[in-house]
Amino acid sequence: MIDKLVMYLAYPFVRYALIVGVLVSLCSSLLGVTLVLRRYSFIGDGLSHVAFGTMAIATVLRLSNNMILVLPVTILGAILILKAGSRTRMQGDAILAVISVSALALGYLIMNVFAVSANISGDVCATLFGSTSILTLGQSEVWMCMGLSVVVIAVFIFMYNRLFSVTFDSDFAKATGQKPERYNMLIAILIAIVITLGMNLVGSLLITALVIFPALASMRLFGSFKAVTVSSVILSVVCAFAGMVLSIMIGTPVGSTIVAADLVMFLICCCIGGLRRGGR
């Protein structure tokens, strides 16, 4: 088994997949805590559908690098979702549902009407579920992922205190002179970046799991924001790494295996949390 893994690691695309997988899971778990606490868990789902729709357009336009179109449009989608919820007659969750399903349906429709490959279902399946996309990354894509991940981590670390205050008490943050709307926008942009990166790892439909499962699992074990955040990062990275190695070794789709690992970890943490509460 170890010999087989060492043989696999000799291939550069396997090393790239592990590096990008760890970075994406790290970034998604950092933001997941804030999103879960602010009840924005499904914003990741909506944005991933927007990203899918944009990717369909990029595919039809035969862009050599989809990220050129997907990243800015997803960021724009995140900003629109947040702004639209506060200023229109429709509630935020309804806006999210409208944008989400519209983007998914239109994306699939565009890919079918303007088909550029012989295997549309395969392309759609790979994008939605991330079966082997992470194992087909080139060096330039890895560098881009690394750069964007560093940006997300750096912003989170430097803005940690402000994000903390906006997450728990935005009214107090406003009263003390901070601008919660700007930090909400920043969180939306960061999550759009993470969603775009995460699509390669687990696909559009499963990216929400990468964001919320580590945060929810950590909340079963710890009470403080810092402890939950650190624990969420550790759990997310461990599950992503284990999921990828497992899928490569036993031959299962990468995205689903990672999410299954996250689910198992979440259930274990629920049990541990339940036992600890029962013991008190």
Add this chain to the structure above:
Amino acid sequence: MKKTVLVLIAVLALLMLAACSEKSGTVKGVTTTSTAKSVDSTLEDRTRVMDSSVVYGIYEPPTRSTIEPEIDLTKMSGPLVYSVVYNMMKDPERFNGKIIKMGGAFDSVLGDDGIRRYACIVKDAAACCAQGIEFKMKDDLKYPDDYPGQYQDFAVIGTFVVYTSEKDNYTYCYLDNAEYI
């Protein structure tokens, strides 16, 4: 009373959905159901093609190569095989000249130029994406007698060769001097 009526309607709807098929039959180990003869015959043909390994078994060649491969895809898991083949297509120069051993489904197609070409097709773990590599046998074999059945599982070893076509300036690749294994 209202609740009882609603429950009855729901149960009836469920029964109607479950009772859609009228005819069922077994075609070479795969059960198909259909309400029309034309659909049955189409399903039968497609099932026969897709289950050719069920019908013919894994291809057993008359002779097997004893060459040791540099890259052995037959010992890798599904996602890795697909990824290696994908990367071979994406960055073929990296694999140029390497002895590759691979297993997959046999496919053959007659080109517009009248030349028949043969390929080994591999799929990813979810079986929704497929990649293939063309191969040219070392010996002068006759199609279809000396080749596997369409979509039949087989294994082949050969040297990965990359070349640029003078006709269209595209880069192509195939397994040269291929032998069954």
